[in-house]
Amino acid sequence: MTTTAANPAATPQETARSTELFQRAEARTARNYKPLPVVIEHAEGAWMTDVDGTRFLDLLAGYSALNFGHGHPGLLRVAHEQLDKLTLTSRAFVHDQFADFCAELGDLCGKELVLPMNTGAEAVETAIKVMRKWGYEVKGVAPGEAEIIVASGNFHGRTTTIVGFSDDPDARNSFGPFAPGFVMVPYGDLEAVEAAIGPNTVGVLMEPIQGEGGVVIPPDGFWKGLRELTRRENVLMAADEIQAGLGRTGKTFASDHEGVVPDLYVLGKALGAGIVPVSAVVADRDVLGVLRPGQHGSTFGGNPLACAVGLEVVRMLATGEHQARAAELGELMRERLEALVGHGVLAVRVRGLWAGVDIDPAVGTGREVCERLMARGVLAKDTHGSTIRLAPPLVISAEDLAWGLDQLAAVVRGD
Numbered sequence: 007m008t009t010t011a012a013n014p015a016a017t018p019q020e021t022a023r024s025t026e027l028f029q030r031a032e033a034r035t036a037r038n039y040k041p042l043p044v045v046i047e048h049a050e051g052a053w054m055t056d057v058d059g060t061r062f063l064d065l066l067a068g069y070s071a072l073n074f075g076h077g078h079p080g081l082l083r084v085a086h087e088q089l090d091k092l093t094l095t096s097r098a099f100v101h102d103q104f105a106d107f108c109a110e111l112g113d114l115c116g117k118e119l120v121l122p123m124n125t126g127a128e129a130v131e132t133a134i135k136v137m138r139k140w141g142y143e144v145k146g147v148a149p150g151e152a153e154i155i156v157a158s159g160n161f162h163g164r165t166t167t168i169v170g171f172s173d174d175p176d177a178r179n180s181f182g183p184f185a186p187g188f189v190m191v192p193y194g195d196l197e198a199v200e201a202a203i204g205p206n207t208v209g210v211l212m213e214p215i216q217g218e219g220g221v222v223i224p225p226d227g228f229w230k231g232l233r234e235l236t237r238r239e240n241v242l243m244a245a246d247e248i249q250a251g252l253g254r255t256g257k258t259f260a261s262d263h264e265g266v267v268p269d270l271y272v273l274g275k276a277l278g279a280g281i282v283p284v285s286a287v288v289a290d291r292d293v294l295g296v297l298r299p300g301q302h303g304s305t306f307g308g309n310p311l312a313c314a315v316g317l318e319v320v321r322m323l324a325t326g327e328h329q330a331r332a333a334e335l336g337e338l339m340r341e342r343l344e345a346l347v348g349h350g351v352l353a354v355r356v357r358g359l360w361a362g363v364d365i366d367p368a369v370g371t372g373r374e375v376c377e378r379l380m381a382r383g384v385l386a387k388d389t390h391g392s393t394i395r396l397a398p399p400l401v402i403s404a405e406d407l408a409w410g411l412d413q414l415a416a417v418v419r420g421d
Contacts, residue, residue, distance in 0.1 A: 335402065
């Protein structure tokens with residue numbers, strides 16, 4: 007049964023099993039995460055249930071991987087049907103789901119070619135390789151000299167190449183040496199981007215909204231200006247829409263808010279609907295066409311199960327229903343959150359059904375606020391110490407969303 011605001015999170019019960027499993031996990035796993043002390047066993051829609059039967063409203067949605075909620079019937083049906091037929095061929099062969107997935111994802115993006123991968127970080131690495139190769143073979147940059155412009159506060163993944171152009175010390179420190187060829191500029195500063203472009207610049211890689219940074223939205227006109235600048239300077243524009251894209255912000259892509267079509271879309275997370283890892287780079291033939299057989303690939307990239315699930319996601323987005331829902335519910339979230347500014351909250355940033363909330367230090371840290379929310383039956387995630395991110399599944403009801411935001415209001419106001 008799906009829990010609603012009329013029947014909110016159950017009163018916390020004895021947590022003996024949850025505590026035991028949490029402690030066992032902490033004892034035997036690398037400490038690369040610091041999870042909240044909750045052990046989830048079942049989920050449906052926007053609600054999760056732990057091993058002790060306590061329900062929690064999910065306001066994180068797997069960092070936007072679960073845009074369509076937990077256990078979406080249509081997506082599960084497609085996955086189950088494909089599991090019974092075929093799960094992997096490798097790209098040594100073509101399977102029956104591949105053509106439709108690539109064609110319909112390409113059409114959704116308005117692009118000619120699709121290169122499927124698995125994780126978001128793999129898609130970013132793919133985009134980097136493609137931009138460099140395009141720079142050498144099309145633009146004529148001298149071998150080994152290609153440069154890509156990135157933004158401060160970025161988060162594009164955790165491979166050694168990617169963390170090498172991060173300015174987050176937790177992501178970067180003690181993992182070098184790093185690959186050269188990246189130039190960092192302040193996020194949202196178009197003049198800085200223009201000043202950084204030189205004869206060896208092959209691309210600009212940025213997020214239209216910085217998710218891990220705390221849902222940081224650039225100044226109005228920046229994204230459109232970046233598109234005009236890169237086109238004028240013969241530089242590729244790669245939009246990392248891994249978190250921001252696929253309906254999260256009330257548009258199919260966050261780039262759509264300024265009418266921008268980048269040269270490369272970098273996609274992931276929601277493309278696999280929280281069922282399987284699916285990512286992709288989508289671009290026209292004059293960009294992705296630089297790759298030749300043997301130059302890039304992945305054993306699992308574009309596998310039949312991933313393509314079946316990804317194709318259903320694309321078809322759901324093609325209706326526009328989920329984008330419209332994110333826009334509508336996003337206004338409810340904006341109204342509720344803006345009312346908290348000055349009452350335990352310093353600032354909020356909202357785009358569609360996605361928000362960054364800066365907590366007043368007098369209230370506590372972002373982690374402490376998330377722990378208090380958990381005690382009230384709401385799960386969210388902190389970032390950069392004092393900020394919490396809210397990214398409810400796009401299928402959440404207005405009543406459940408309002409209830410969850412009421413719990414946040416109670417926490418920050420000290421009720």
